[in-house]
Amino acid sequence: MKKLLSNLPKVDEFLISEKLEEYKDSVPYNILIKSIREGIAFYREEILNNRLADTEMEKEDLKMEITNKIIKLIESKNQLNLRRVINATGTIIHTNLGRSKLMESSVENIVNIASNYNNLEYDIPSGKRGSRYSHIEKLICDITGAESALVVNNNAAAVLLVLDTLTKEREVIVSRGELVEIGGSFRIPAIMEYSGSKLIEVGTTNRTHKKDYLEAITPETKALLKVHTSNYKIMGFTKEVKNEELSKMARDKKLISIEDLGSGVLVDFAKYGYKKEPTVQESLKSGIDVVTFSGDKLLGGPQAGIIVGKRQYIEKMKKNNLLRTLRVSKLTIAALEVTLREYLDESQAVKNIPTLRMILEGKDEVEKRAHILYEKLKTLETLEVDLVETSAMIGGGSMPTELMDSFGVAISYIGSSIVKLERVLRNNSLSIVGRIQGGKLVLDCKTLNENDMDSIYEILSKGIDTI
Incomplete structure (x- = not known):
């Protein structure tokens, strides 16, 4: 033990080491020196606790x-906390992994806007102060058919702004079956409470009728709110009031009709063989006054909450002081504008927006990618590899009953547990997140591209003991 302790190199020896030369200019000095001290301290503890008892180990071997x-x-300390991961889960809109991927053209526009001055709040034709919301309002209206539009930082903020502006201290009637909770503890009743609106529940969990709304309307009622249950389905003996009925009821009683769509759908997925999901355009055509939805789910853009509807109501929201606390940045606008422009031609949108492309691509395309990954990984002698059929999900609280036929590669590492393999890949500098299934780690190719496969091969080819 004494010999090993005496062989421990000093900090200065590592500072002049050729092996660490490349890091001297590429990482901050405090990270370099802290890593050296921690490395020495780690091995000192190993020796003192008899976990490194080879007294014959030469100083140079120990130093290595x-x-x-x-x-x-x-490398661990120098990593950014928010960084790229490889999504091999098969869940396309993965909330924990950043939800929807942006198009490359959206990313390019973010870089262009972020690295230069821009006309965020400057009206170029007049030379006067402008509005950040004007850059995308007309575009949203052209796509959805709305009279007016407004964008805030997420859909919870959109719902809050709508209620705070239009229904504060007044009653809002909602079906009990629509009092949803979204991930991260976003609950409709809580948002209504924060807005100062008074929640009036009607109907039952599975059945709500028109008469339930009518019987609940009082002189204090201001709005009828419909919430799309995008993250779960109630099936069997059910009844709900359709948008057309709700909006007519609101007009007849001189009330406001509001719908929170959650995941904003601008494409009719039923045309592509999926179950029918209400589109933003259909909600507006049904007569609903104000509709809110997310920008980073089925729309396939950046995180945003989009509000569309009657101009008289949107204009009131624009004057609400709360809007300043919820406003979007120039980077969100830059990404959202490019994404929305694709929807001017639906054929372009389903081809170019990654979320839509992954949802609507054929099973054969995923199988081709799975074969590419399988052929790469089967050359590694340390792995057991199988090509497997899987079921992928849309995710993000969208279309929860829809599963997509997919393909993946199931792997196990010879001589090591599957739990260790999953942990090592997850904790790699480029994290690979898959799912354990049937005693193997499955890498679902629905959410992988060719670059991901090259990275997976390179990482696994090193062996899990050296990753």
């Missing part, structure tokens, strides 16, 4: 082991 440890510490 510590150097490898230091390199891992440097």
